[in-house]
Amino acid sequence: MNSVFTANLDRADTPDKCDGGARYVHDLQVAGMLHAVTVRSSVRRGTITSITVPELPAGYVQVSAADVPGVNQISYFKDPCPFFAPGSVQYRGEAVLLLVGGDPAKLHRLARQTIIEYDEIPAIHTMEEALAGDKPPIFGSDNIYIEERFGHGDVDGAIARAAEVFTTTTETGYQDHLYLEPQGVLACPEVDRMTIYVSSQGPHAARKVVAAALGWDEASVRVIQTTVGGGFGGKIEPPMFLAAQSAVAAHHCGKPVRLIYTREEDLLCTTKRHPSRITVTSALAADGSILAVDIDSLFQGGGYSQSCAMVLDTGTKKASGVYHFPAIRVRGRGLASNNPMPGAFRGFGAPQNYFALETHLNALARKLGREPLEMKRALFIKQGDATITGGRYHFATGLDETISAATEAAGYYRRRKALPAGPSTRRGLGQALVKFGAPNSVDSKISLDSRSIGLRKHSDGRIEILSELVEMGQGLHTAFRKLVARHLDLPVKRVSHAPGDTDAVPFLSITGASMSVVLFGATLLEAADKLKARLDEPGEVTILQPARQPDHVFWDATALRGEPFHSYAWGTFIAEVEVDMITYQVQVVDLWVALDVGSVIDRRLVQGQIEGGAVQGLGFSLLECMPRDGFSCSLTDYLIPTFLDAPQVHGLIVETPYPPGPYGAKCVGEPPLVGVGPAIADAVANACGVEIYQLPITPEYLLQRMTKR
């Protein structure tokens, strides 16, 4: 353990969260505040022919696309993405208008009485329909939001001369973030200004969206971040919609407007993980060794692209896993549909691709009778190898250490073949290997100078971190305080965070993609270096440090060549499952998650991310599903793990320092989730003797697999 950080730090935000003092957006009330209720599309796809709102009582108004003073577009996105239905709808639950007034119960009644009529257009329900082209396209001429190809070597040639070709197709479904705090915004108009209180993962992004919606300059909009009750990527896109809608309403009424979603609305219309269907083909030599791999990855997007391009892009770049194949081709496509709207979600395209690749390799090992880890080891990426985009793995990989840590803790080699079976139960151990690149490289021609993070020394010696990056439970602010205190050699209690207020902190970035510590933490230390020389100056000293990519990163976003990511976390997941052969229920008994996260800043926070991410991954693997072509709108039907579903998670931390990161740190937010699915699937396959090609592994799916044999 080479970290300079030995002690865990109690978080500054938890006493308030423990005694009810923390203020979440739905806790805010201001005098004269009005409430807003959203009237939504009841159809998947159509042109609106009429809207009939009942006669509204005095003080009640409706607000829709016609009332938008600026642009009816989430300006964060390049592709069309209106925040009020622009005369047509693309998904069920799309916001058509807001009803605003004093009594939420009355508003709900009026909303139920509002009649919207449509000329329906044949909706695209599946990826097959999106590709078939026999319905009017949703996007462009082919329903493809994005298509990318990466790779090297002669894949077709290898397949042509292969002794055998092995193909698997895996599918994954929707996963909802299910942050415990539903979406919400409070918009407060002031003289020539609009203040937005929001639970989001990026106050400056929300400001930009609101300013464009109102047709104002950004300085006229102030966004104040409230305590975030869970994000996981789900507070990136949806809050922008709520912020724009409620800002337009507040502007229209001249009064504060609060828009809080019910859980049912939140499940219906906010983003989810993209469903996927991924086909992996490997060309095998006569001895079973892999000559080439071909990956065709389809992601099902929604009626607007939103983050589809970003998710597909990062997922596709990660699709080669921890391997350097002799030849590889990866093709990724993000498709439009009129199904529930997917978007950013912890893992950002990686969980789907790792499930596909690791499942393929584990099935291949079983077919060939090989020990899977040994079979995979021959293909591991080594420092200096090329990425599938022509870049390099510049730094040491901690993959082998994570394998050792996990296999030893789990007794993997010893117990794998000798697990006890009960009279009606079977046990299995399974494994999966992952790497997680973060952050995404930005085109090297683009300067990051407009983005900054800073420090302010107050005259009383307190140090304030000026950062818009959001504390959403992950512990980021605690990690930043420790980094700054250590770098300035000051007691940590002298370091605090400035409020997440666009008036108080500069534009930097959305908080996500596991990039905050590894990239902006390093920028923060550059600011600390500058402040260190000026600590003894009297009065207030403010340092704003522009962000920049580290020197080893070159990325050409046009050619899609260079380093796709700055740094890589590496991980080994081992799951032990017990399968009930009477009910086909799978219980994960233990889950070992060994991660190379670089140097650790706070061990307890890292463990918290591992334990929480692993259980969220377990939900994705076993429980959480929505009909791909349907909706689950209540917590009675959409089930996430409870205390009794959570296994013992053994977080095993490997520290391979990443030199450009702050004190060698990499990332830990997303990696604990991404390998859980394939490890559990492998364990179930080993227990039951059938291959598993679908997540979640419902008892019903397992029954079908076992009776098909």
Next chain:
Amino acid sequence: MKLSCSINGVARTIDVSANRRTVDLLREDLGLTGTKEGCGTGECGACTILVDGRSRLSCLMLAGQLEGRRITTIEGLAETEQLHPLQSSFVRHGAVQCGFCTPGMVLTATDLLDQQPHPDRSEIARAISGNICRCTGYQKIIDAIEYADNHSPPVAAAPTPAQSRQQRVEQAHPTQTITDRPVFFPESIDQLWRLIAAHPDARLFCGGTDLLVWLRARRVDPPALIGLERLDELHTIAATGDAIRIGAATSHAELLANPLITETLPVLAQALQQLGSPHIRRMGTIGGNLVTASPAGDTLPPLSVLDASVDLVSADGSRILSLTDFISGPGTTALLPGEILRSVIVPLPPPKAFHHFEKVGLRSALACSVASLAALIERAQDGTIRQVRLAWGSVGPTVTRLPEIEAALRGESLNETTFAAVLPAVHQALSPISDVRAGADYRRQVAANLLLRLPEMLSESSAPAQRPADTVAASRRLA
């Protein structure tokens, strides 16, 4: 109404509609926003409060139910400016991430440690299984509760919040809202009959864990509500000769705490242990479960094999019906207008009978059953089956009994071969439907398969045993 109750140690009289949800009263009207609302349907536990010291879901309680009660919210847990030992322990153990579930977790844990000092890790997990956390993976929460239990009361104090808790309860700006539905809580049967006569279309409820969900979803919109929870005679459990009489307003948790039930009716107790969540078991009642008559109602199969009947009473008199005659389909009972379910009558089962209940849900707590089986087996001297009663839940419009299967099993040996032999016939006889939770084929196959657990459970122990996946596995995981 003028509601008189104690909130965080202060006696209050509050002008509020009895129909207002407790969570709205606390959060919107009183500014006690530490109570969170995560779902509004009793599925997440974020809105947990303490009522007379016991945890309750404030989204499934009406203000009228608080009359005379002592309410504690998270703001009132600590009696000084220092955090409560449990709160400190949550801070110290990294048991808090986003914090949205934390108030409910802390209050539920307070209730647990108050009721049951020194629970083990598996007991902690079961007790908090009605509270959902999406951030932590739960382990650090169990650590925090275990530590607080072992170090209570003197826990190293965590930092005091910057501001006094009292100061932070900001001025609330109560929202004016439509609350035009009267709610009554009669305290005598005579008063009940008068109310029913005056409000013939009123909806009666006892527990409200289903009704409040339906009201919120507008599945029902009655002009008035009458709650039965204050009728003392509906709360009694008594052995009367050869039967046990259970008052309809008895909560599932009260039944589980009563040795008469757990020792005499293990099959019912096993079902109750798996019903909903700890909160739902405290709020929901046996009468409510029967009158709701859900095909997935967890008490129905055990009461069926126990040959229970129901005692119905109205202003005009009373009558007794068998369970089969009482429940005729999903949500359909023989209750007449103006009639209530007073008690459930359960004949004493044969001594030494083998009791077994298994529920297949899609997760281990807070799950609606997709198939369940209750079994009551009497063995002859030679170990063969003298008498067997089997009842399935969730595979038909109401409880499914298969008399021809029961007859076929009589006299047979209690082994796997016996039960395997009847599987095809069971398979044929069951007629489940497909819904969002499971397809008909899965339900049919698994419901039949559940019979195969019987010889296994019998051989493990001649005493009534619990389902291994729920108890043994849980304690193994958490040991």
